[in-house]
Amino acid sequence: MASISGIRSPSSSSALNLASTRSSFRRVSLAFPSHRSSRHYTHLTTATHSLARDTSSDLALLKKGLVKDPRALWTRFVDWLYQHKELGLYIDVSRVGFTDDFVNIMEPKFQAAFKAMQELEKGAIANPDEGRMVGHYWLRNSNLAPSSRLKSQIDNTLEAVSAFADDVISGKIKPPSSPEGRFTQILSVGIGGSALGPQFVAEALAPDNPPLKIRFIDNTDPAGIDHQIAQLGDELASTLVIVISKSGGTPETRNGLLEVQRAFREAGLDFAKQGVAITQENSLLDNTARIEGWVARFPMFDWVGGRTSVMSAVGLLPAALQGINIREMLAGAALMDEANRTTVVKNNPAALLALCWYWASDGKGLKDMVVLPYKDSLLLFSRYLQQLVMESLGKEFDLDGNRVNQGLTVYGNKGSTDQHAYIQQLREGVHNFFATFIEVLRDRPPGHDWELEPGVTCGDYLFGMLQGTRAALYANDRESITVTVQEVTPRTVGALIALYERAVGIYAAIVNINAYHQPGVEAGKKAAGEVLALQKRVLAILNEASCKQPIEPLTLQEVADRCHAPEDIEMIYKIIAHMAANDRAIIAEGSCGSPRSLKVFGGECNMDDSYA
Numbered sequence: 001m002a003s004i005s006g007i008r009s010p011s012s013s014s015a016l017n018l019a020s021t022r023s024s025f026r027r028v029s030l031a032f033p034s035h036r037s038s039r040h041y042t043h044l045t046t047a048t049h050s051l052a053r054d055t056s057s058d059l060a061l062l063k064k065g066l067v068k069d070p071r072a073l074w075t076r077f078v079d080w081l082y083q084h085k086e087l088g089l090y091i092d093v094s095r096v097g098f099t100d101d102f103v104n105i106m107e108p109k110f111q112a113a114f115k116a117m118q119e120l121e122k123g124a125i126a127n128p129d130e131g132r133m134v135g136h137y138w139l140r141n142s143n144l145a146p147s148s149r150l151k152s153q154i155d156n157t158l159e160a161v162s163a164f165a166d167d168v169i170s171g172k173i174k175p176p177s178s179p180e181g182r183f184t185q186i187l188s189v190g191i192g193g194s195a196l197g198p199q200f201v202a203e204a205l206a207p208d209n210p211p212l213k214i215r216f217i218d219n220t221d222p223a224g225i226d227h228q229i230a231q232l233g234d235e236l237a238s239t240l241v242i243v244i245s246k247s248g249g250t251p252e253t254r255n256g257l258l259e260v261q262r263a264f265r266e267a268g269l270d271f272a273k274q275g276v277a278i279t280q281e282n283s284l285l286d287n288t289a290r291i292e293g294w295v296a297r298f299p300m301f302d303w304v305g306g307r308t309s310v311m312s313a314v315g316l317l318p319a320a321l322q323g324i325n326i327r328e329m330l331a332g333a334a335l336m337d338e339a340n341r342t343t344v345v346k347n348n349p350a351a352l353l354a355l356c357w358y359w360a361s362d363g364k365g366l367k368d369m370v371v372l373p374y375k376d377s378l379l380l381f382s383r384y385l386q387q388l389v390m391e392s393l394g395k396e397f398d399l400d401g402n403r404v405n406q407g408l409t410v411y412g413n414k415g416s417t418d419q420h421a422y423i424q425q426l427r428e429g430v431h432n433f434f435a436t437f438i439e440v441l442r443d444r445p446p447g448h449d450w451e452l453e454p455g456v457t458c459g460d461y462l463f464g465m466l467q468g469t470r471a472a473l474y475a476n477d478r479e480s481i482t483v484t485v486q487e488v489t490p491r492t493v494g495a496l497i498a499l500y501e502r503a504v505g506i507y508a509a510i511v512n513i514n515a516y517h518q519p520g521v522e523a524g525k526k527a528a529g530e531v532l533a534l535q536k537r538v539l540a541i542l543n544e545a546s547c548k549q550p551i552e553p554l555t556l557q558e559v560a561d562r563c564h565a566p567e568d569i570e571m572i573y574k575i576i577a578h579m580a581a582n583d584r585a586i587i588a589e590g591s592c593g594s595p596r597s598l599k600v601f602g603g604e605c606n607m608d609d610s611y612a
């Protein structure tokens with residue numbers, strides 16, 4: 001059957017192959033100058049013909065772009081509004097322009113995705129490349145765990161985390177040499193999934209005066225580490241250091257630990273009496289903590305990925321120590337998981353998000369997701385989602401081995417702050433995004449509000465800014481989702497995390513990728529290792545040169561030749577520039593601005609340095 005532009009559409013109806021549908025979309029769209037209207041048009045064109053529907057009214061609608069008539073929009077709003085009563089959470093997808101036909105086309109894909117999620121929850125090897133189960137949903141409902149052994153691991157860990165936190169807060173477990181007689185600070189050392197969840201939860205939920213305050217070392221930046229340690233000052237003596245690493249071998253985390261241990265030594269403190277490890281059993285970190293006799297060790301499980309580990313000891317222990325109700329967080333997540341098990345797309349909150357993501361980004365990440373919480377405490381949500389979404393969905397190959405270069409870019413900060421930064425471009429500039437507003441209805445705890453002008457509170461302004469931005473973006477054909485919660489509580493934060501975890505899982509199933517591995521991360525790590533190995537050779541050559549009488553400054557080419565790595569001369573230049581800036585290489589002649597002029601030797605004469 002022919003579409004209106006004369007291009008043939010895919011023929012089957014419910015079994016419609018979205019990949020071929022997409023290629024038809026693309027060809028059809030060439031006929032239309034406006035990207036927005038062409039895309040709407042093409043979706044409908046293919047859909048309506050393949051499903052043999054009456055298209056006339058929809059076509060007229062699509063030619064006009066998004067629904068703009070206020071009454072029609074209200075109807076769309078009411079028709080599609082999702083509400084989770086118990087959580088007090090709403091999702092409004094009315095400002096995303098998907099059509100009913102698109103929903104119908106996607107239905108089989110969603111049913112397959114729901115099935116995949118059911119299998120995953122039953123313990124299937126949902127991460128085939130790594131041969132692993134994917135069990136973060138069991139963490140908030142251990143009855144779902146596929147064996148009693150796993151269930152008791154979850155339950156026991158939760159008990160142990162709660163008991164340990166209680167004992168630390170009450171002072172039963174205390175640091176050996178603190179005048180305060182109890183722990184007052186947490187220093188969390190970890191990176192990626194071993195930092196982002198705890199950081200988000202702390203920012204969102206820590207009370208103003210928590211029993212223990214938290215700081216993070218989440219990088220191998222020496223100045224950043226020094227800053228955290230300096231800020232602790234004398235309180236280092238009452239700091240509980242939690243080292244978090246699933247693998248137990250991440251270099252940045254190891255470096256953070258070594259730096260902190262050095263600070264403890266310099267302060268005359270016994271690190272082991274203040275150290276806690278969260279890691280997989282028998283990892284390097286686990287063995288170190290066991291041998292050195294750290295205060296406590298908590299397990300991470302093979303079947304929980306770093307980016308979904310916030311409901312394991314990784315997120316729960318730091319949260320509990322800050323006085324955050326972790327059982328409520330788990331309850332919120334469990335309620336959301338339950339809602340996400342329905343197989344009716346319209347009633348499934350995570351599926352609704354996945355549907356919008358697919359529509360807005362053509363199922364290929366062609367548009368970015370801008371996440372805008374209008375609440376300061378949710379500032380880190382977009383940073384948290386960056387790893388959850390981009391490490392899960394950003395994949396080169398699909399499950400069948402086809403090169404797909406999938407992904408969905410996430411960024412954002414908070415409203416209304418961003419209104420004074422980049423909303424200008426969102427409203428009027430390059431149209432390469434869709435927005436997600438996170439709205440929090442409760443402005444302040446009851447009884448604290450006041451009107452800063454007649455009839456208007458500070459929170460009314462924030463509300464007005466959100467609604468105004470949403471409307472202004474939509475008026476310029478920029479689509480948005482709005483997720484609304486009553487308050488930022490452990491329950492709603494747990495629910496939000498669970499919502500996005502599931503949306504990522506469903507979306508990944510729809511686009512047929514493995515959301516649970518991260519092969520791309522290894523390339524950078526491997527290359528970093530090679531750089532450090534080369535650096536050791538460069539250092540040995542330079543130090544040897546500095547031992548000569550007289551000292552023998554070398555050109556970059558000479559260094560490269562002596563390292564037997566002439567092809568690495570650019571990297572050798574960068575290594576030397578970095579070492580020179582840190583007084584470990586001496587520039588005898590020339591400058592880094594003209595690399596060929598450089599002559600260098602080592603910062604110290606050390607003939608013991610060897611290189612292979």
Ligand SMILES: O=P(O)(O)OC[C@H]1O[C@H](O)[C@H](O)[C@@H](O)[C@@H]1O
Nearest residue numbers: 192193194245246247250306521
């Ligand atoms: O928890 P760790 O094993 O130290 O891993 C920390 C992070 O490292 C990696 O680079 C992975 O890509 C992340 O998914 C992970 O969260």
